[in-house]
Amino acid sequence: CSAVDACESSNGGCSAKAECRRTTPGNRTCVCSAGYTGDGIVCLEINPCLVNNGGCDRNAECTQTGPNQAVCNCLKGYSGDGKTCTYISLCSQNNGGCSEFAICNDTELTERTCTCKPNYIGDGFTCRGNIFQELLRNSNTSRFYFHLEALSIRDVAGPGPFTLFVPRTDVLNSDPRVKDWIAKGVMAQVLRYHMVGCANLLYKDLTAITNITSLHGDLIHISYSQNSLVLNNKAEIILSDAVGTNGVIHVINQILVP
Numbered sequence: 140c141s142a143v144d145a146c147e148s149s150n151g152g153c154s155a156k157a158e159c160r161r162t163t164p165g166n167r168t169c170v171c172s173a174g175y176t177g178d179g180i181v182c183l184e185i186n187p188c189l190v191n192n193g194g195c196d197r198n199a200e201c202t203q204t205g206p207n208q209a210v211c212n213c214l215k216g217y218s219g220d221g222k223t224c225t226y227i228s229l230c231s232q233n234n235g236g237c238s239e240f241a242i243c244n245d246t247e248l249t250e251r252t253c254t255c256k257p258n259y260i261g262d263g264f265t266c267r268g269n270i271f272q273e274l275l276r277n278s279n280t281s282r283f284y285f286h287l288e289a290l291s292i293r294d295v296a297g298p299g300p301f302t303l304f305v306p307r308t309d310v311l312n313s314d315p316r317v318k319d320w321i322a323k324g325v326m327a328q329v330l331r332y333h334m335v336g337c338a339n340l341l342y343k344d345l346t347a348i349t350n351i352t353s354l355h356g357d358l359i360h361i362s363y364s365q366n367s368l369v370l371n372n373k374a375e376i377i378l379s380d381a382v383g384t385n386g387v388i389h390v391i392n393q394i395l396v397p
Contacts, residue, residue, distance in 0.1 A: 142164035142165070143164055143165040144161060145159070145161060145165055145166055145167035146159035146160070146161055146167050151167040151169065152169070152180065153167075153169030153179050153180060154169065154171065154175075154177065154179060154180055154181055154182040156171060156172050156175045156182035157169045157170055157171045157172060157175070157177075157179045157180075157182050158170050158171075158172060172206075173206070173207070174205065174206025174207035174208065175206055175207075184203075184205075184206045184207075185206060185207040186203050186207075186209075187201070187203065187207055187208070187209045188201035188202070188203050188209050193209040193211065194211070194222065195209075195211030195221050195222060196211065196213065196217075196219065196221060196222060196223055196224040198213060198214050198217045198224040198226070199211045199212060199213050199214060199217070199219075199221045199222075199224050200212050200213075200214060215249060216249050228245050229243070229245055229249070229250075229251040230243035230244065230245050230251055235251045235253065236253070236264065237251075237253030237263050237264060238253065238255065238259075238261065238263060238264055238265055238266040239266075240255060240256050240259045240261075240266035240267075240268065241253045241254055241255050241256060241259070241261075241263045241264070241266050242254050242255075242256055258384060259384065260382065260383070260384050267381070267382060267383045267384065268383060268384060269295070269296060269299075269383050269384050269385045269386075270295050270299070270301060270303060270381075270383035270384075270385055270386045270387070270388050271284070271287075271293065271295045271296040272383070273381060273383045273388060274287070274295075274303075274305065274388065277381070277388075278308060279305075279307050279308055279378060279390050280305045280307075280308065280381075280388060280390060281308055282308035282311040282312060283303075283305045283306065283308070283311060283330070283333075286311065286326065286330055287330060290326060290327045290330065292327055292330060292331070294331070294334060294336075294354060295334060295385070295386065297385065298385055299336075299337075299339070299385030299386045300337065300338060300339035300385055300386045300387075301334055301335065301336055301338070301339075301385060301386035301387075302334075302335040302338050302339060302340040302351075302386055302387055302389070303333060303334055303335075303386065303387070303388045303389065304333045304334075304335075304359070304370060304374070304376070304389050304391050304395060305333060305388055305389070305390050305391065306333070306374075306390075306391055306392075306393065306394045306395075307377070307390050307391070307392060310392060310393060310394060311394070314394055316394070316396075317394075328355050328397060329355075329394070329395075329396065329397065331353060331354040331355040332353045332354075332355040332357060332359070332395050332396070332397040333353070333395055334353060334354040334355075335351050335352070335353055335354065335359070336354050338351070339382075339386055339387055340387065341379070341380050341382075341387060342368065342376065342379040342380050342389070345361055345363075345368055345376075345389075346363045346368065348361050349361055349362070353397070355397050357397040359371060359395065360372065370391060370395060371395055371396075373393055374391040374392060374393035374394070374395055375391065375392050375393075376389045376390070376391055377390055377391065377392050378390035
């Protein structure tokens with residue numbers, strides 16, 4: 140007589156995902172393969188994600204890849220290896236894309252708000268201070284700022300409102316009359332002729348006006364034709380509506396002479 144091998148036929152009746160092991164003649168036991176669970180007759184895949192999120196971080200997604208196998212991927216807004224995920228602060232890099240003069244606040248995942256700091260105005264992405272400060276920050280108007288500083292003219296640093304017509308930097312640098320005006324002591328009068336007090340006049344406001352009085356005291360004539368605003372029939376406004384906390388700056392392509 141020979142011993143009957145219970146595992147010889149049809150895996151001994153065990154699951155295809157189980158190992159049939161002979162015990163005593165004619166008997167066997169069924170043991171589920173690695174990655175499977177059950178009584179050996181029925182073996183089911185183990186999904187590790189069902190217990191403790193598969194060992195992934197609570198801010199990670201567990202994805203089953205095979206029997207008792209899974210990968211961990213950090214959720215949107217977090218970075219790491221999946222086992223450890225760290226919140227990504229949008230504001231931690233480059234101020235979240237906000238202006239350097241704004242406060243960046245993380246609100247929720249992948250979201251943040253930008254709010255201009257006190258004494259600045261804007262949408263948070265562009266924030267402007269008073270127009271005296273803004274003159275220096277723009278290369279088109281910085282030369283005008285240096286002329287004001289040289290003569291200690293700080294009118295436009297006050298509460299305002301003011302409207303400035305600023306000759307572009309290259310115009311101020313190239314016009315030979317500037318040196319003569321400085322030498323004759325009249326440059327301050329020329330500069331003040333480019334300033335209007337008690338008024339915050341945007342481009343659209345200027346289209347409805349024909350004359351305004353400068354801080355120097357003389358009138359500035361305004362004409363509007365062919366979609367252009369021209370001052371004193373020769374200086375055209377080429378950049379407009381740079382709004383600050385105490386007024387607005389318009390850039391012109393010629394110097395106004397009182």
